[in-house]
Amino acid sequence: MIDPDTLQAGLARVCARAGLGVLGGGAPQRLTGGAVMESWRFAASESAFVLRRAPSLAFMEGRPYGHAVEAALIEAAHAKGVTAPEVVAVLEQADGLGSGFVMRALPGTADPKVILGCDDPDGLLKQAARDLARIHRLRPADVPEGVPVMDYRAAIADLKAQFMEAGGDRPIIALGLRWLEDNCPSEVEPVLNHGDYRMGNLLVEGSALTGVLDWEIAHFGDRHEDLAFGCMAVWRFARYDRPALGLGSIEHYIAAYETEAGVTIEPARFRFWTIYRTVWWALGCLKMAAQWRSGADRMLERVVISRRTSEQELDLLLLLEEDAPQKEREREVAKPFISRARVQPPEGDATVEELVTAVSEWLETVKHRMEGHDRFQLAVARNALGIVAREMDIEYSEIDRQDLSAYFLSGDDSLNSKGLLARLRFDALEMIKVDSPKYSALRVARKKWLGEN
The missing domain is CATH 1.10.287 (Helix Hairpins)
Known part of the structure; x- marks a missing residue:
């Protein structure tokens, strides 16, 4: 974490350079949340601002664009009516704060626990659909150069490369990668995707949307990707029963979006991108431990988030097993395992x-x-x-995880193989009861697979 004196001195330089006034006397407050970037709230001349910065310059390596492009992208969205923050300064080397930018603070909270208890979740869901449709109206001419256009197959290949780099030994992820390769849809006219449009990145006051945050992975691609991402189980938090952003039904969310955007959403594409982003986030979690080991960011949260990979594996198996033969879906969960x-x-x-x-x-x-x-x-x-x-009490599979992953990637019988789905179910349950026993999808899986109430 950045030294407090360095932070104060750097912010004072930014405030003077950008004409924000005199830096307030209170220490900047580190905001919670944000699995990737740091956010600091501070005051200058009685106005509130937020600094968004990378934990280190090494952390920015390999990213498609830097904070200057992200800041310009936010400004472009703000100009088009999106409820986006106002960017007031981009960090310069002389500021001594690394890579980042400063925004004017907006009212409201990004805490999902608070937001999901709002008085009008249906109204908030419609506002979220409205803003997403406005984001999707932006075209390359509206945004700064450097925002990439997604090549679907290249993106899948990149995920596969990440998987192999991480050890290639997570069979459920391997199964998902093969499914993506076999079911990749044709490309459509790209629209600007926010890339991380979900609960936790939306700022809300009462039941009103006040800000869309965290634009660091925005890109041009299929609108279905943005819609599907916010409906993943992990972003519903404790409201598994309200699959659209934890606020309502997917049907109502899509209907509100279609009305605003003037388009029709295709269920098959929505499912593809749900599976794609579940694999994507599973690998994103897995990478957190590597970032910690490399020293790019030694924050405790990194290594703990890496253990949330098992949440995505459970969600992924619940999605993929829909394609398994009925006989295999009805098979009792197998326990061909030995205790450590x-x-x-x-x-x-x-x-x-x-x-x-x-x-x-x-x-x-x-x-x-x-x-x-x-x-x-x-x-x-x-x-x-x-x-x-x-x-201490986990049971490990007798199956070689690397061999099984290679088997799935090869495109062999996969979930058609007798008893294999039952084994994967048991393995997924074992992992998540260690890593995340309160995860909302676990109860759903245990009821579906074990008949528990």
Whole structure:
């Protein structure tokens, strides 16, 4: 994390250069959320602003465009009536803050727990559909140079390369990659995709949309991709029963979008992009650990998010099994697994589980001393300890995960193979009960696969 004195001095230089006034006396506040970039709220001459920056310059390597293009893109969307922030300054090298830009702060919250409890979720869903349709009206002539146009097959190939680089040993992801290769649709006239349009990136006050945030992966592509992404199970948070942004039904969301955009949404394309983005986010989670190991960002949240890959594997299997033969879908969940051998401590010694629990309980006692992002990180730390404790009891498959992944990528019988779906189901349940036992889709999967209420 950036040194507080460096942050203060850099913001003072930005404020002076951009004519924002005198930097306020209070320390900038690190905002929670944001799995990729940092956000800091600060005051200057009694006005509130937000700094959005990369955790390091190394973190920007390999990205299709930098923060200057992102800032110009936000300005273009704002000019076209999208509820986007107003960008007031782009960071320069002399500012000493790395890569990023400053926006005028908007009212409202991005906290999904608060937003999903709003008084008028249906009205908010219509506003979200409206803004997404406005984003999709933007064309290359409306935005700065450098915003890429998606080549569908090249994008799938890139995901496959990421998978192999990460070890190529996650069979469910391999199954998803092969499905994408076999079901890739023809390309359509590209529209500007926000790329991350979902709960958590929408700013809301009451039941009113006040801002669309985080434009760093915007690109030109199929409008169905943006629509599908916000409907993924992971972005519904605790409202699995309201699949469209956690606010309502997909049917109502699409109907509102079609009315605003004047187009018809195709169910098959919507399903393709739902599966594509589920694979995409599974690999995005997996990459977090690599970023931590490389030193590009040593934030605790990185390694914990990497363990959320299992959430996407569960969601992916629930999506893909629709194509499996009826007989395989009805087969009982298989348990061809063996427990990991464990080395027990001497009699009377505290166990690993007890040590982890003790640290977690101590962290809870100091929670009241924390605020802002530190309080959020404390919760992440306790989550990490929970994963360690639960992993003591995980069961591992006798199947070679790399061999099975290669089998799926080769396009062999896949889910037509007798009993294979049942094995994958068991494996997915084992992984997620360790990594994310409160994930809302887990209850749905256990009811569907095990008959639990």
